[in-house]
Amino acid sequence: MELRKVLLKDMDAFVQTNWFLQLPDQPVSLLRADSYLHNPHALPDDPVLYFLQEADRIIAYRTVFPARLTNEEKRFAWLSGNWVHPDFRRQGLSDKLLREIVIDWEQRLLFTNYAPASLQLYLKTQLFHPVYAGVGRRFYLFARTRKLFQLRYPQLKWGWAGADFLIRLAASIRLLAFKNREEKDFSFQKMRWPDDDCLQLAEKQQSESLFLRGRRELQWILRFPWISTVDGQQADRYAFSSFAEQFFYQTVKVFHHGNFVGFLMYSVRDAHLKTLHGHFEMDCTAPLARFLVQAAAVNRLEMITVLNPALAEAIFRASSPFLFSKKINHQIYASFPVSAKNLKIQDGEGDFIFS
Incomplete structure (x- = not known):
């Protein structure tokens, strides 16, 4: 068993090798590798991929x-x-890789958007402490039971079609009875990417945020996504998100009596909307809540995920066609001293904005 690392400067060559292309379990998607190469905070000698190799296969990676x-x-x-x-x-391989990363990055690590098993591993190391803990919500409309339960309850697959029919029926009835409030003071403009007004506001308010994501960072994220809608060949070989039938970013500019006062970025992946990033010069929580409810209704979305506690609570209390919702914990952990006191945390921190 050999522990290997790939530096950023070697990433492009690595993913083009015949060995990598023939691996049954590839440790990075081509889109993610391209994103890493264009990260404005990355340096050529940064180790970004760690894996354990046995014979000609990879048995663990980070x-x-x-x-x-x-x-x-x-x-x-x-x-x-x-x-x-x-x-x-259960052989400690993930922990072995983590320990190597801790050394290389001088114990300056953060994580969020984790699987429960990963959280237990991280906490067991006693290296990490909580930096932020918030509670958002996930709201369900035309939810599909196959997506929600196929991994946890595969034995119930015989009932998915019937359950989905009932959900569609209930959601359709809710939509017939739903009428969104007409906005008098606020208006919205949708666009694919944030324009200069939005990026200038992001730069202006950058000092209010814990993590550095201004003009450069947002443009990098949008130009080098991790999800493809045209090439799903790698999906069976890569364990994480790399392909979707539908995936796009959307920016909504918010106006108050015709004056630009902020913007919200979100993504839609296979009928699942996720709020990601926003900056505002006044409180836009209530009108944005109504906008998102309307977006879910008009586009017959399966669900929307909002991690911002105030916005999630506003949607929860607003008139809406959603069938049900559940709380979603949004937590960030660090292995070095970090304080989020009085600083803004965005929904899409870490890799959440990419997936």
Whole structure:
């Protein structure tokens, strides 16, 4: 068993090797590799991919990507992507890779958007402490039981079609009875990417945020997505998100009596809307809540996920056609001193904005 690392400067060559292309379990998607290469905070000698190799196959891997806090020049790495082959689990391989990353990145790591098993591993190391804890919500409309339960309850697949029919029927009835409130003071303009007004506001308010995501960072994220809608060939070989039938980013500019006062970015992936990033010069919570409810209704979305506690609560209390909702914990952990006190946390921190 050999522990290997791929530096950023070697990533492009690595993913073009015949060995990588023939791997049954590839440790990074081509889109993610391209994103890593264009990360404005990355340096050529950064180790970004760690894996354990046995014979000609990879049995465990981890990936990271560099970032910065707004008030610190020294970089840290987001933990993003952790996989162990089923035949080699519970042997400490993931922990072995993590320990190597801790050394290389001088114990400057953060993680969020984690699987429950990963959280337990991280906490067991006693290296990480909570930086932020918020509670958002996921709202369900035309939910599909196959998506929600196929991994946890595969034995129930015989009932999915019937359950989905009942959900569609209930959601359709709710939509017939739903009438969104007409906005008098606020208006909205949708566009694919944030324009200069939005990016200038992001730069202006950057000092209010814990993590550095201004003009450069947002443009990088949007130009180098991790999800493809045209090429799904790698999906069976890569354990994390790389392909969707539908995926796009959307920016909504918010106007108050015709004056630009803020913007919200969100993504839609296979009828699942997720709020990601926003900056505002006044409180736009209530009108944005109504906008998102209307977007779900008009587009017959399956669900929307909102991690911002105030916005999630506003949607929860607003008139809506949603059938039900559940709370979603939004937590961020660090292995070095980080304080989020009085600083803004965006919904899409870490790798959440990419998936």
